[in-house]
Ligand SMILES: Nc1ncnc2c1ncn2[C@@H]1O[C@H](COP(=O)(O)OP(=O)(O)O)[C@@H](O)[C@H]1O
């Protein structure tokens with residue numbers, strides 16, 4: 001069985017963060033593991049409090065996983081401070097895992113900051129170079145590339161600028177745009193376009209976490225990058241279509257194994273299940 005590690009924050013309401021990642025891993029038939037970087041008291045409407053785990057404890061959790069278990073992919077989500085980022089980067093340097101998908105989480109859907117804005121330079125210089133894939137949404141891509149994104153052409157310019165900062169692939173996600181839900185992958189040579197109709201729902205809590213975890217799972221199964229993204233796009237679209245009207249704010253996406261098995265051709269994966 002393929003084994004995938006999430007290094008991220010905990011969302012006690014279960015829609016985003018580590019909880020969304022582990023549900024996505026299970027739905028993809030991979031064994032999920034988690035290193036908690038921050039505990040977030042949040043729900044579908046708001047973030048109430050954040051408690052960061054100490055850098056030493058983050059490093060110990062990563063050591064505990066890697067000294068014992070072979071890891072086929074790593075998904076990295078919320079890294080709230082420069083100190084969390086440096087701790088994770090030290091361990092990425094030490095263990096050199098393959099298939100590292102980094103979702104540069106900055107804000108929750110309700111606008112609450114999940115990353116100290118002063119850490120952006122550390123994110124770019126210290127963490128980003130470890131990404132086999134970086135998956136910014138439009139506001140995150142604007143912050144990292146330092147340009148305003150108004151249209152598809154701007155998404156491509158931002159992807160190129162971010163690629164030049166040192167990651168191997170960039171996926172600029174269009175969930176925050178208007179019109180079709182278009183995501184653009186850039187691998188340094190070509191652009192790949194992944195487009196679906198926008199689903200008319202407020203229940204999109206955890207879409208970015210789910211999407212990046214689905215990509216990491218597919219990479220662990222042995223899919224090439226563009227296929228891993230294409231299949232994950234089908235997964236997130238179905239998960240949004242079946243999203244749940246839980247809570248008073250933005251409800252969560254829905255994960256279940258049959259959805260993946262029936263909706264996607266898992267045999268395309270070169271890896272074992
Ligand atoms: N209403 C929607 N309909 C269809 N796809 C969506 C919708 N909202 C987001 N997506 C898709 O969900 C994925 C996550 O994107 P996004 O919501 O931008 O990430 P984040 O949660 O990091 O802000 C992308 O594939 C995006 O295109």
Ligand SMILES: Cc1ncc(COP(=O)(O)OP(=O)(O)O)c(N)n1
Nearest residue numbers: 009016017108109205206207208209
């Ligand atoms: C603990 C935690 N991590 C990440 C997020 C952000 O999740 P994301 O999927 O990017 O989007 P929203 O859930 O904010 O819509 C989070 N909220 N909590």
